[in-house]
Structure formats: structure tokens, C-alpha cells
Amino acid sequence: MKIVKFLTVGFLGMITNVVIFYTFVDVLQYPAIQISVIAFVVASIQNYIINHKWTFVDATIGSPVSYANYFKYLSVGIISLSVNLIVLQTLIDSYQPDLKVVAQIAGICAGTLINYLGSKHWVFRAY
Numbered sequence: 001m002k003i004v005k006f007l008t009v010g011f012l013g014m015i016t017n018v019v020i021f022y023t024f025v026d027v028l029q030y031p032a033i034q035i036s037v038i039a040f041v042v043a044s045i046q047n048y049i050i051n052h053k054w055t056f057v058d059a060t061i062g063s064p065v066s067y068a069n070y071f072k073y074l075s076v077g078i079i080s081l082s083v084n085l086i087v088l089q090t091l092i093d094s095y096q097p098d099l100k101v102v103a104q105i106a107g108i109c110a111g112t113l114i115n116y117l118g119s120k121h122w123v124f125r126a127y
Contacts, residue, residue, distance in 0.1 A: 005055040006116050012050065013043035014108050022101040032100050036088055036107070040081050048073045056124030069123065076118030080111030087111075 020039040024030040048070050052060050063069070084107035091103035 002055060002120065003116065006051065006119065009047050009050045009055055010112060010115070013047040014105070016046055017043040017108060018101055018105060021104045025100050032088060032092060032104070033085060036085060036104060037081065040077065040084070044074055044077045045070070051119060051124065056119070059124045059126040072123045073119065076115060076123055079118065080115040083111040083114060084108055
């Protein structure tokens with residue numbers, strides 16, 4: 001059931017990401033790629049903490065939330081972010097959606113599997 005927990009945490013992170021993205025890109029007209037990166041960083045901090053304390057608790061018992069482990073999580077997330085940004089830019093360029101947040105959601109979904117596998121097998125594996 002670890003995947004269900006991971007997807008639940010990811011959904012919460014997606015909500016955080018999408019609220020930031022929608023507010024700054026679709027409402028305030030900031031550039032999509034830059035805001036996508038900022039939204040990613042905020043959501044990744046949130047997701048790392050929740051995944052550490054809930055999703056992968058069996059592997060992290062006795063291990064505090066740490067900058068070192070967050071940077072491992074972030075490095076996996078950067079690969080996912082790269083997929084997200086490619087999908088985001090491709091959809092914006094190809095379809096010019098009125099709400100760019102739709103392209104952001106598609107990009108987040110595209111990077112989810114990479115993020116899960118990297119988190120499970122590298123970041124939060126039992127020590």
C-alpha cells in the first residue's frame with residue numbers, strides 16, 4: 001500500500017503546486033517555466049517531509065528529516081521536474097491553452113512514476 005500513500009502525498013503536493021502555478025501564471029501572468037520550478041521546490045519540501053514521516057516510515061524510523069536526505073529526494077525530483085517542464089512547454093507551445101495550469105497538471109503526472117521509483121529505491125530505502 002506504499003504506492004497509495006505515495007500517490008496521496010503526491011496529490012497533496014500537486015494541489016500545492018497547482019495553486020501556486022495557477023495564481024502566479026494564469027492570474028498574475030508570470031512566466032510558466034520559472035513559476036513551475038518555484039512551485040516544484042515548495043511542493044517537494046512538503047512531500048519530502050510527509051513521505052519521510054508517513055509513506056516510508058518503515059525505512060525512516062529513527063532517522064530524522066535531514067537536509068542530506070532532502071537533497072537526495074530533490075535530485076530524484078529534478079529528473080521528474082525535467083519531464084514536467086518538457087511536457088509543460090510542449091503543451092503550451094502546441095495548444096496554447098487558456099489555462100496553462102492544465103499543462104502543468106499533465107507535466108506533474110508525467111513525472112510521477114520516476115519520482116516514486118527513485119524515492120522508494122534510493123531516497124527512502126531501509127538503511
